[in-house]
Amino acid sequence: MGKFNTEAAKLRSLREATVKACGDWRALRGEQRQIRHGYTLADLERSLFGCRMPSAVAIINEAGWGRDAIGDFCPRCGTTRAPYEDIRGGCGECRGRALGYQATIRLGRYAPPLSQWVPAIKKRAWRDMGVVLGQALSRQVVDSIAAGHTNRPDVVTSVPVHWLRSLLRGIDHGETIGAEVARGLQLPFIKGLRANLSHRQHGSGRSMRTANSNRFALRPNATDFSGKHILLVDDVRTTGATIGEAMTVLKGANPKSVALAVCAVADPPRRNGMLRPELNRIKPPNTPGRSIPRG
Template sequence: MAVVRDLVRSVQPLVDFVYPPRCAACGVALAAQDGLCSECWATLEVPPLAEGGVVAIYAATYYNDTSRRLVLAYKHGGRIALSRLLARLIAARMPEPAPGRPPPLLVPVPLHRWRLWQRGFNQAALLARELERFGKGRAEVAALVRHRRTPNLGGLGRDDRERVLRGAIRLDPAHAARLAGRNVVLVDDVLTSGATSRACIAAIAGARPASIALACFARVDAEHRLEHV
Protein backbone atom coordinates (compact mmCIF):
# COMPACT_ATOMS: atom_id res chain seq x y z
CA MET A 1 0.00 0.00 0.00
CA ALA A 2 2.85 2.39 0.79
CA VAL A 3 4.29 1.79 -2.67
CA VAL A 4 0.93 2.61 -4.25
CA ARG A 5 0.57 5.79 -2.20
CA ASP A 6 4.09 6.89 -3.18
CA LEU A 7 3.31 6.22 -6.83
CA VAL A 8 0.09 8.25 -6.64
CA ARG A 9 1.94 11.16 -5.02
CA SER A 10 4.66 11.07 -7.67
CA VAL A 11 2.25 11.35 -10.60
CA GLN A 12 -0.20 13.78 -8.95
CA PRO A 13 1.61 16.92 -10.19
CA LEU A 14 1.36 15.63 -13.77
CA VAL A 15 -2.35 14.83 -13.32
CA ASP A 16 -2.97 18.31 -11.90
CA PHE A 17 -1.10 19.86 -14.85
CA VAL A 18 -3.10 17.95 -17.47
CA TYR A 19 -6.39 18.16 -15.56
CA PRO A 20 -6.31 21.26 -13.34
CA PRO A 21 -8.27 20.72 -10.11
CA ARG A 22 -11.78 22.12 -10.31
CA CYS A 23 -14.73 22.27 -7.94
CA ALA A 24 -16.90 19.26 -8.77
CA ALA A 25 -20.05 21.37 -8.53
CA CYS A 26 -19.29 24.78 -10.07
CA GLY A 27 -15.95 24.29 -11.85
CA VAL A 28 -13.95 27.00 -10.08
CA ALA A 29 -10.21 26.29 -9.74
CA LEU A 30 -9.08 24.43 -6.59
CA ALA A 31 -5.79 23.52 -4.99
CA ALA A 32 -6.45 19.77 -5.09
CA GLN A 33 -8.50 17.21 -6.97
CA ASP A 34 -11.71 15.59 -5.70
CA GLY A 35 -13.27 18.43 -3.76
CA LEU A 36 -15.62 21.39 -3.59
CA CYS A 37 -14.96 25.09 -3.28
CA SER A 38 -15.85 26.80 -0.01
CA GLU A 39 -18.93 28.45 -1.56
CA CYS A 40 -20.36 25.10 -2.72
CA TRP A 41 -19.52 23.40 0.58
CA ALA A 42 -21.51 26.13 2.34
CA THR A 43 -24.61 25.44 0.23
CA LEU A 44 -24.83 21.73 1.07
CA GLU A 45 -27.69 21.19 3.51
CA VAL A 46 -27.12 18.38 6.00
CA PRO A 47 -30.23 16.54 7.21
CA PRO A 48 -30.65 15.14 10.74
CA LEU A 49 -28.98 11.80 11.41
CA ALA A 50 -30.83 8.50 11.12
CA GLU A 51 -34.27 9.92 10.39
CA GLY A 52 -36.95 7.79 8.81
CA GLY A 53 -38.76 5.77 11.47
CA VAL A 54 -38.30 1.99 11.31
CA VAL A 55 -35.50 2.10 8.73
CA ALA A 56 -32.59 4.37 9.67
CA ILE A 57 -31.64 6.78 6.89
CA TYR A 58 -28.09 8.13 6.61
CA ALA A 59 -28.16 10.93 4.05
CA ALA A 60 -25.16 13.15 3.37
CA THR A 61 -27.18 16.12 2.07
CA TYR A 62 -30.59 17.29 1.04
CA TYR A 63 -31.22 17.40 -2.71
CA ASN A 64 -30.66 21.06 -3.60
CA ASP A 65 -29.01 22.90 -6.50
CA THR A 66 -25.46 21.97 -5.48
CA SER A 67 -26.08 18.31 -4.71
CA ARG A 68 -28.15 18.02 -7.89
CA ARG A 69 -25.20 19.25 -9.98
CA LEU A 70 -22.97 16.68 -8.32
CA VAL A 71 -25.43 13.85 -8.93
CA LEU A 72 -25.96 14.81 -12.59
CA ALA A 73 -22.22 15.07 -13.20
CA TYR A 74 -21.69 11.72 -11.51
CA LYS A 75 -24.53 9.67 -12.92
CA HIS A 76 -25.19 11.23 -16.31
CA GLY A 77 -21.92 13.06 -16.94
CA GLY A 78 -19.85 9.92 -16.47
CA ARG A 79 -17.64 11.47 -13.79
CA ILE A 80 -17.28 8.26 -11.83
CA ALA A 81 -14.27 9.65 -9.96
CA LEU A 82 -16.84 11.60 -7.91
CA SER A 83 -17.88 8.33 -6.26
CA ARG A 84 -15.12 8.74 -3.67
CA LEU A 85 -16.18 12.29 -2.75
CA LEU A 86 -19.85 11.37 -2.50
CA ALA A 87 -19.11 8.21 -0.52
CA ARG A 88 -16.87 10.13 1.86
CA LEU A 89 -19.74 12.47 2.64
CA ILE A 90 -22.11 9.53 3.13
CA ALA A 91 -19.59 7.71 5.34
CA ALA A 92 -19.39 10.74 7.63
CA ARG A 93 -23.09 10.25 8.44
CA MET A 94 -22.91 6.52 9.10
CA PRO A 95 -22.09 4.90 12.45
CA GLU A 96 -18.91 2.92 12.90
CA PRO A 97 -19.36 -0.87 12.66
CA ALA A 98 -19.63 -2.48 16.08
CA PRO A 99 -16.27 -3.97 17.15
CA GLY A 100 -16.15 -7.74 17.41
CA ARG A 101 -19.26 -8.18 15.24
CA PRO A 102 -19.60 -8.98 11.52
CA PRO A 103 -19.53 -5.77 9.46
CA PRO A 104 -22.74 -4.50 7.85
CA LEU A 105 -23.43 -5.67 4.32
CA LEU A 106 -23.62 -2.80 1.82
CA VAL A 107 -26.22 -3.63 -0.84
CA PRO A 108 -26.55 -1.19 -3.76
CA VAL A 109 -29.83 -0.48 -5.53
CA PRO A 110 -29.57 -2.52 -8.75
CA LEU A 111 -29.81 -1.42 -12.36
CA HIS A 112 -31.42 -3.49 -15.08
CA ARG A 113 -28.79 -5.01 -17.36
CA TRP A 114 -29.84 -2.79 -20.29
CA ARG A 115 -29.55 0.39 -18.20
CA LEU A 116 -26.19 -0.83 -16.94
CA TRP A 117 -25.06 -1.42 -20.50
CA GLN A 118 -26.20 2.06 -21.59
CA ARG A 119 -24.64 3.90 -18.65
CA GLY A 120 -21.58 1.70 -18.28
CA PHE A 121 -21.69 1.57 -14.49
CA ASN A 122 -24.04 1.30 -11.54
CA GLN A 123 -23.54 4.47 -9.51
CA ALA A 124 -24.93 2.86 -6.34
CA ALA A 125 -22.53 -0.08 -6.66
CA LEU A 126 -19.56 2.28 -6.98
CA LEU A 127 -20.70 4.09 -3.83
CA ALA A 128 -21.00 0.77 -1.98
CA ARG A 129 -17.45 -0.16 -3.01
CA GLU A 130 -16.14 3.18 -1.77
CA LEU A 131 -18.04 2.87 1.51
CA GLU A 132 -16.35 -0.50 1.95
CA ARG A 133 -12.98 1.21 1.51
CA PHE A 134 -14.01 3.72 4.16
CA GLY A 135 -14.58 0.86 6.58
CA LYS A 136 -18.39 1.07 6.68
CA GLY A 137 -19.08 -2.55 5.81
CA ARG A 138 -18.67 -5.15 3.09
CA ALA A 139 -20.10 -4.55 -0.36
CA GLU A 140 -22.52 -7.16 -1.75
CA VAL A 141 -23.01 -5.63 -5.17
CA ALA A 142 -24.96 -8.54 -6.71
CA ALA A 143 -27.38 -9.21 -3.85
CA LEU A 144 -30.33 -7.50 -5.58
CA VAL A 145 -31.39 -7.96 -9.21
CA ARG A 146 -33.64 -5.67 -11.25
CA HIS A 147 -34.93 -8.43 -13.48
CA ARG A 148 -37.53 -6.34 -15.28
CA ARG A 149 -36.67 -3.21 -17.23
CA THR A 150 -38.51 -0.15 -15.89
CA PRO A 151 -38.86 3.34 -17.40
CA ASN A 152 -37.01 6.34 -15.99
CA LEU A 153 -38.78 7.31 -12.78
CA GLY A 154 -37.98 11.03 -13.11
CA GLY A 155 -41.20 13.05 -13.17
CA LEU A 156 -43.41 10.20 -11.92
CA GLY A 157 -45.44 10.58 -8.75
CA ARG A 158 -45.23 8.23 -5.78
CA ASP A 159 -48.14 6.00 -6.84
CA ASP A 160 -46.83 5.65 -10.40
CA ARG A 161 -43.35 4.81 -9.11
CA GLU A 162 -44.80 2.12 -6.84
CA ARG A 163 -46.78 0.64 -9.74
CA VAL A 164 -43.81 0.61 -12.12
CA LEU A 165 -41.49 -1.01 -9.57
CA ARG A 166 -43.92 -3.64 -8.28
CA GLY A 167 -42.15 -6.99 -8.61
CA ALA A 168 -39.23 -5.53 -10.58
CA ILE A 169 -36.53 -6.06 -7.93
CA ARG A 170 -35.68 -9.39 -6.38
CA LEU A 171 -33.11 -10.84 -4.02
CA ASP A 172 -30.60 -13.14 -5.70
CA PRO A 173 -31.21 -16.54 -4.05
CA ALA A 174 -27.45 -17.14 -3.89
CA HIS A 175 -27.14 -14.15 -1.53
CA ALA A 176 -30.09 -14.85 0.74
CA ALA A 177 -28.08 -16.92 3.21
CA ARG A 178 -25.38 -14.24 3.40
CA LEU A 179 -27.87 -11.56 4.40
CA ALA A 180 -29.70 -13.70 6.99
CA GLY A 181 -29.14 -12.36 10.50
CA ARG A 182 -26.84 -9.55 9.30
CA ASN A 183 -27.14 -5.79 9.47
CA VAL A 184 -27.79 -4.63 5.90
CA VAL A 185 -27.37 -1.12 4.50
CA LEU A 186 -29.10 -0.31 1.22
CA VAL A 187 -26.96 2.15 -0.79
CA ASP A 188 -28.18 4.64 -3.42
CA ASP A 189 -27.23 8.04 -4.79
CA VAL A 190 -30.57 9.82 -4.27
CA LEU A 191 -33.62 9.04 -2.14
CA THR A 192 -36.63 10.59 -3.88
CA SER A 193 -40.13 9.25 -3.15
CA GLY A 194 -38.75 6.12 -1.53
CA ALA A 195 -40.51 3.79 -3.98
CA THR A 196 -37.28 2.18 -5.22
CA SER A 197 -35.95 1.88 -1.68
CA ARG A 198 -39.17 0.25 -0.46
CA ALA A 199 -39.02 -2.27 -3.31
CA CYS A 200 -35.41 -3.10 -2.42
CA ILE A 201 -36.13 -3.29 1.32
CA ALA A 202 -39.04 -5.64 0.68
CA ALA A 203 -36.74 -7.92 -1.31
CA ILE A 204 -34.00 -7.80 1.35
CA ALA A 205 -36.50 -8.52 4.12
CA GLY A 206 -37.11 -11.94 2.59
CA ALA A 207 -33.61 -12.95 3.73
CA ARG A 208 -34.50 -12.13 7.38
CA PRO A 209 -31.62 -9.73 8.13
CA ALA A 210 -31.05 -8.44 11.64
CA SER A 211 -31.70 -4.85 10.50
CA ILE A 212 -32.01 -2.75 7.36
CA ALA A 213 -30.77 0.84 7.01
CA LEU A 214 -30.46 3.17 4.04
CA ALA A 215 -27.42 5.25 3.07
CA CYS A 216 -27.59 7.81 0.26
CA PHE A 217 -25.85 10.94 -0.91
CA ALA A 218 -28.87 13.23 -1.32
CA ARG A 219 -32.38 13.09 0.02
CA VAL A 220 -35.43 14.84 -1.41
CA ASP A 221 -37.95 16.25 1.05
CA ALA A 222 -40.91 18.63 0.95
CA GLU A 223 -38.64 21.68 0.95
CA HIS A 224 -36.21 20.32 -1.64
CA ARG A 225 -38.32 19.25 -4.61
CA LEU A 226 -36.02 19.80 -7.56
CA GLU A 227 -36.64 17.52 -10.51
CA HIS A 228 -34.62 14.32 -10.05
CA VAL A 229 -33.42 12.62 -13.25
Protein backbone atom coordinates (compact mmCIF):
# COMPACT_ATOMS: atom_id res chain seq x y z
CA MET A 1 0.00 0.00 0.00
CA GLY A 2 3.03 2.25 -0.13
CA LYS A 3 1.54 3.77 -3.26
CA PHE A 4 -1.23 5.44 -1.28
CA ASN A 5 -0.17 8.02 1.26
CA THR A 6 -3.55 8.45 2.84
CA GLU A 7 -6.96 6.86 2.71
CA ALA A 8 -8.22 9.99 0.92
CA ALA A 9 -5.63 9.61 -1.80
CA LYS A 10 -6.68 5.99 -2.23
CA LEU A 11 -10.32 6.99 -2.64
CA ARG A 12 -9.35 9.73 -5.09
CA SER A 13 -7.52 7.22 -7.20
CA LEU A 14 -10.54 4.86 -7.05
CA ARG A 15 -12.73 7.71 -8.21
CA GLU A 16 -10.45 8.40 -11.14
CA ALA A 17 -10.50 4.70 -11.96
CA THR A 18 -14.30 4.72 -11.99
CA VAL A 19 -14.43 7.74 -14.25
CA LYS A 20 -12.08 5.91 -16.58
CA ALA A 21 -14.11 2.71 -16.30
CA CYS A 22 -17.65 4.05 -16.45
CA GLY A 23 -17.16 7.44 -18.02
CA ASP A 24 -20.02 9.82 -17.60
CA TRP A 25 -23.41 9.49 -19.16
CA ARG A 26 -22.36 11.13 -22.45
CA ALA A 27 -19.35 8.86 -22.68
CA LEU A 28 -21.56 5.80 -22.22
CA ARG A 29 -23.89 7.03 -24.96
CA GLY A 30 -20.90 7.52 -27.25
CA GLU A 31 -19.74 4.02 -26.54
CA GLN A 32 -23.17 2.57 -27.29
CA ARG A 33 -22.95 4.19 -30.70
CA GLN A 34 -19.49 2.72 -31.16
CA ILE A 35 -20.53 -0.77 -30.06
CA ARG A 36 -23.45 -0.82 -32.47
CA HIS A 37 -20.88 -0.81 -35.25
CA GLY A 38 -19.28 -3.99 -34.00
CA TYR A 39 -16.99 -5.08 -31.23
CA THR A 40 -13.66 -3.32 -31.08
CA LEU A 41 -10.45 -5.09 -30.23
CA ALA A 42 -10.58 -3.54 -26.76
CA ASP A 43 -14.04 -5.06 -26.23
CA LEU A 44 -12.74 -8.46 -27.23
CA GLU A 45 -9.76 -8.15 -24.93
CA ARG A 46 -12.06 -7.12 -22.10
CA SER A 47 -14.38 -10.07 -22.58
CA LEU A 48 -11.53 -12.57 -22.87
CA PHE A 49 -9.39 -11.37 -19.99
CA GLY A 50 -11.90 -9.50 -17.90
CA CYS A 51 -11.05 -6.04 -16.70
CA ARG A 52 -9.81 -4.58 -13.51
CA MET A 53 -12.56 -2.52 -11.97
CA PRO A 54 -12.45 -0.55 -8.75
CA SER A 55 -13.98 -1.86 -5.53
CA ALA A 56 -17.75 -1.29 -5.62
CA VAL A 57 -18.03 -0.85 -1.85
CA ALA A 58 -15.38 1.90 -1.83
CA ILE A 59 -17.06 3.70 -4.74
CA ILE A 60 -20.51 3.45 -3.11
CA ASN A 61 -19.21 4.67 0.24
CA GLU A 62 -17.38 7.55 -1.34
CA ALA A 63 -20.47 8.63 -3.26
CA GLY A 64 -22.49 8.45 -0.04
CA TRP A 65 -25.14 6.50 -1.90
CA GLY A 66 -27.95 4.59 -0.18
CA ARG A 67 -30.97 2.67 -1.45
CA ASP A 68 -34.37 4.35 -1.53
CA ALA A 69 -36.73 4.13 1.41
CA ILE A 70 -39.74 1.90 0.63
CA GLY A 71 -42.05 4.94 0.55
CA ASP A 72 -39.95 6.74 -2.09
CA PHE A 73 -41.36 4.76 -5.01
CA CYS A 74 -44.61 3.24 -6.24
CA PRO A 75 -44.87 -0.32 -4.84
CA ARG A 76 -46.63 -1.43 -8.01
CA CYS A 77 -44.59 0.00 -10.92
CA GLY A 78 -41.51 1.40 -9.16
CA THR A 79 -41.90 4.98 -10.43
CA THR A 80 -40.54 7.72 -8.14
CA ARG A 81 -43.25 9.02 -5.85
CA ALA A 82 -44.09 12.69 -6.28
CA PRO A 83 -44.42 14.79 -3.09
CA TYR A 84 -47.77 14.17 -1.36
CA GLU A 85 -48.70 11.54 -3.95
CA ASP A 86 -50.94 8.76 -2.66
CA ILE A 87 -49.37 5.51 -3.86
CA ARG A 88 -51.78 3.05 -2.28
CA GLY A 89 -52.98 0.85 -5.13
CA GLY A 90 -50.44 2.38 -7.51
CA CYS A 91 -49.20 5.81 -8.57
CA GLY A 92 -50.52 8.20 -11.21
CA GLU A 93 -48.52 6.33 -13.86
CA CYS A 94 -49.84 2.82 -13.25
CA ARG A 95 -53.16 3.05 -11.40
CA GLY A 96 -55.81 1.15 -13.32
CA ARG A 97 -53.25 -0.26 -15.78
CA ALA A 98 -52.54 -3.99 -15.98
CA LEU A 99 -48.82 -4.47 -15.43
CA GLY A 100 -48.49 -8.25 -15.42
CA TYR A 101 -46.59 -8.23 -12.16
CA GLN A 102 -47.68 -7.80 -8.60
CA ALA A 103 -44.99 -5.45 -7.28
CA THR A 104 -41.79 -3.63 -8.19
CA ILE A 105 -38.86 -3.36 -5.82
CA ARG A 106 -36.06 -0.99 -6.76
CA LEU A 107 -32.88 0.41 -5.27
CA GLY A 108 -33.31 3.86 -6.79
CA ARG A 109 -34.29 5.85 -9.85
CA TYR A 110 -32.26 5.58 -13.03
CA ALA A 111 -30.16 8.70 -12.49
CA PRO A 112 -26.54 9.24 -11.45
CA PRO A 113 -24.85 7.53 -9.80
CA LEU A 114 -26.95 4.37 -10.48
CA SER A 115 -27.16 5.23 -14.18
CA GLN A 116 -23.35 5.06 -14.26
CA TRP A 117 -22.86 2.01 -12.11
CA VAL A 118 -25.67 -0.23 -13.41
CA PRO A 119 -24.75 -0.14 -17.15
CA ALA A 120 -21.11 -0.73 -16.20
CA ILE A 121 -22.08 -4.10 -14.66
CA LYS A 122 -22.91 -5.51 -18.08
CA LYS A 123 -20.80 -3.34 -20.37
CA ARG A 124 -17.61 -3.47 -18.32
CA ALA A 125 -18.33 -6.83 -16.67
CA TRP A 126 -18.23 -5.10 -13.29
CA ARG A 127 -19.14 -8.23 -11.33
CA ASP A 128 -18.22 -6.65 -8.00
CA MET A 129 -20.83 -3.90 -8.46
CA GLY A 130 -23.43 -6.49 -9.53
CA VAL A 131 -22.80 -8.47 -6.36
CA VAL A 132 -22.94 -5.45 -4.04
CA LEU A 133 -26.10 -4.04 -5.63
CA GLY A 134 -27.61 -7.57 -5.57
CA GLN A 135 -27.00 -7.73 -1.82
CA ALA A 136 -28.60 -4.30 -1.35
CA LEU A 137 -31.55 -5.43 -3.50
CA SER A 138 -32.12 -8.52 -1.35
CA ARG A 139 -32.38 -6.23 1.71
CA GLN A 140 -34.79 -4.00 -0.20
CA VAL A 141 -36.96 -7.06 -0.97
CA VAL A 142 -37.03 -7.95 2.74
CA ASP A 143 -38.18 -4.38 3.56
CA SER A 144 -40.82 -4.54 0.84
CA ILE A 145 -42.19 -7.83 2.22
CA ALA A 146 -42.22 -6.30 5.73
CA ALA A 147 -44.18 -3.32 4.39
CA GLY A 148 -46.75 -5.71 2.93
CA HIS A 149 -46.07 -4.65 -0.67
CA THR A 150 -45.22 -8.09 -1.98
CA ASN A 151 -45.46 -11.79 -1.12
CA ARG A 152 -42.43 -13.63 0.14
CA PRO A 153 -41.04 -15.20 -3.04
CA ASP A 154 -40.35 -18.94 -3.32
CA VAL A 155 -37.93 -18.75 -6.25
CA VAL A 156 -35.67 -16.09 -7.79
CA THR A 157 -34.98 -15.90 -11.52
CA SER A 158 -33.56 -13.26 -13.85
CA VAL A 159 -34.24 -11.77 -17.27
CA PRO A 160 -31.87 -13.83 -19.43
CA VAL A 161 -29.20 -12.76 -21.87
CA HIS A 162 -28.31 -14.83 -24.93
CA TRP A 163 -25.32 -17.04 -24.11
CA LEU A 164 -23.29 -15.61 -26.99
CA ARG A 165 -23.89 -12.08 -25.76
CA SER A 166 -22.95 -12.92 -22.19
CA LEU A 167 -19.84 -14.72 -23.47
CA LEU A 168 -18.77 -11.63 -25.42
CA ARG A 169 -19.48 -9.35 -22.50
CA GLY A 170 -17.91 -11.69 -19.97
CA ILE A 171 -20.94 -11.48 -17.70
CA ASP A 172 -24.62 -12.39 -17.45
CA HIS A 173 -25.53 -9.30 -15.46
CA GLY A 174 -29.07 -10.42 -14.59
CA GLU A 175 -27.80 -13.71 -13.23
CA THR A 176 -25.01 -12.00 -11.26
CA ILE A 177 -27.49 -9.69 -9.54
CA GLY A 178 -30.27 -12.31 -9.28
CA ALA A 179 -28.08 -15.01 -7.76
CA GLU A 180 -26.96 -12.53 -5.11
CA VAL A 181 -30.57 -11.56 -4.35
CA ALA A 182 -31.41 -15.28 -3.99
CA ARG A 183 -28.43 -15.82 -1.70
CA GLY A 184 -29.49 -12.87 0.48
CA LEU A 185 -33.04 -14.23 0.74
CA GLN A 186 -31.83 -17.84 1.14
CA LEU A 187 -33.95 -18.91 -1.81
CA PRO A 188 -33.15 -21.04 -4.88
CA PHE A 189 -32.08 -19.22 -8.04
CA ILE A 190 -33.48 -20.97 -11.12
CA LYS A 191 -32.63 -20.01 -14.69
CA GLY A 192 -36.07 -20.77 -16.07
CA LEU A 193 -35.92 -18.44 -19.07
CA ARG A 194 -33.76 -18.53 -22.16
CA ALA A 195 -33.08 -15.64 -24.55
CA ASN A 196 -33.23 -15.98 -28.31
CA LEU A 197 -30.68 -14.04 -30.29
CA SER A 198 -32.41 -10.90 -31.42
CA HIS A 199 -31.78 -7.43 -32.69
CA ARG A 200 -29.41 -5.47 -30.48
CA GLN A 201 -31.48 -3.50 -28.09
CA HIS A 202 -29.20 -0.57 -27.33
CA GLY A 203 -30.31 2.62 -28.98
CA SER A 204 -32.90 0.88 -31.09
CA GLY A 205 -35.62 2.98 -29.54
CA ARG A 206 -39.00 2.23 -28.08
CA SER A 207 -40.61 1.15 -31.33
CA MET A 208 -37.90 -1.43 -32.03
CA ARG A 209 -38.06 -2.73 -28.49
CA THR A 210 -41.78 -3.27 -28.56
CA ALA A 211 -41.69 -4.76 -32.08
CA ASN A 212 -39.32 -7.49 -30.96
CA SER A 213 -41.31 -10.61 -30.11
CA ASN A 214 -40.22 -14.17 -29.30
CA ARG A 215 -37.19 -12.85 -27.50
CA PHE A 216 -37.58 -15.26 -24.61
CA ALA A 217 -38.60 -18.87 -24.14
CA LEU A 218 -39.11 -21.19 -21.18
CA ARG A 219 -36.43 -23.71 -20.31
CA PRO A 220 -37.49 -27.25 -19.32
CA ASN A 221 -36.78 -26.49 -15.64
CA ALA A 222 -39.42 -23.73 -15.71
CA THR A 223 -41.84 -26.40 -14.45
CA ASP A 224 -40.38 -25.51 -11.02
CA PHE A 225 -42.19 -22.16 -11.27
CA SER A 226 -45.65 -23.72 -11.27
CA GLY A 227 -47.73 -22.53 -8.30
CA LYS A 228 -44.84 -20.49 -6.86
CA HIS A 229 -44.32 -16.83 -6.01
CA ILE A 230 -41.52 -15.73 -8.35
CA LEU A 231 -39.13 -12.82 -8.04
CA LEU A 232 -37.87 -11.72 -11.44
CA VAL A 233 -34.60 -9.77 -11.27
CA ASP A 234 -33.14 -7.43 -13.88
CA ASP A 235 -30.65 -4.58 -13.84
CA VAL A 236 -32.90 -1.74 -14.97
CA ARG A 237 -36.44 -1.10 -16.16
CA THR A 238 -36.59 1.60 -18.82
CA THR A 239 -39.62 1.35 -21.11
CA GLY A 240 -40.71 -1.88 -19.46
CA ALA A 241 -40.90 -3.63 -22.85
CA THR A 242 -38.17 -6.20 -22.15
CA ILE A 243 -39.52 -7.05 -18.72
CA GLY A 244 -43.06 -7.17 -20.13
CA GLU A 245 -41.97 -9.78 -22.67
CA ALA A 246 -40.13 -11.84 -20.08
CA MET A 247 -43.21 -11.59 -17.87
CA THR A 248 -45.51 -12.81 -20.63
CA VAL A 249 -43.33 -15.87 -21.26
CA LEU A 250 -42.98 -16.51 -17.53
CA LYS A 251 -46.78 -16.61 -17.18
CA GLY A 252 -46.69 -19.72 -19.37
CA ALA A 253 -45.10 -21.59 -16.45
CA ASN A 254 -48.22 -20.97 -14.28
CA PRO A 255 -46.62 -19.15 -11.35
CA LYS A 256 -48.83 -18.03 -8.46
CA SER A 257 -47.48 -14.48 -8.70
CA VAL A 258 -44.53 -12.57 -10.15
CA ALA A 259 -42.82 -9.60 -8.55
CA LEU A 260 -40.05 -7.58 -10.10
CA ALA A 261 -36.78 -6.53 -8.46
CA VAL A 262 -34.49 -4.14 -10.34
CA CYS A 263 -31.53 -1.99 -9.42
CA ALA A 264 -33.02 1.09 -11.06
CA VAL A 265 -36.26 2.28 -12.65
CA ALA A 266 -36.28 5.02 -15.30
CA ASP A 267 -39.13 7.44 -14.60
CA PRO A 268 -41.31 8.51 -17.52
CA PRO A 269 -39.89 11.88 -18.70
CA ARG A 270 -43.15 13.67 -17.84
CA ARG A 271 -42.51 12.77 -14.18
CA ASN A 272 -39.35 14.87 -13.92
CA GLY A 273 -41.23 18.13 -13.45
CA MET A 274 -43.32 16.60 -10.67
CA LEU A 275 -40.44 15.44 -8.52
CA ARG A 276 -38.74 17.20 -5.65
CA PRO A 277 -36.41 19.73 -7.31
CA GLU A 278 -33.30 18.33 -5.63
CA LEU A 279 -33.85 15.00 -7.40
CA ASN A 280 -33.36 16.66 -10.77
CA ARG A 281 -30.32 18.56 -9.65
CA ILE A 282 -28.24 15.54 -8.68
CA LYS A 283 -24.89 15.58 -10.40
CA PRO A 284 -22.84 12.44 -10.78
CA PRO A 285 -20.28 12.26 -7.98
CA ASN A 286 -17.52 11.46 -10.42
CA THR A 287 -18.11 13.62 -13.48
CA PRO A 288 -14.94 14.06 -15.50
CA GLY A 289 -13.94 17.65 -15.79
CA ARG A 290 -14.95 18.57 -12.27
CA SER A 291 -11.67 19.46 -10.66
CA ILE A 292 -10.55 17.20 -7.87
CA PRO A 293 -9.00 19.30 -5.13
CA ARG A 294 -5.30 18.74 -4.87
CA GLY A 295 -3.87 18.22 -1.40
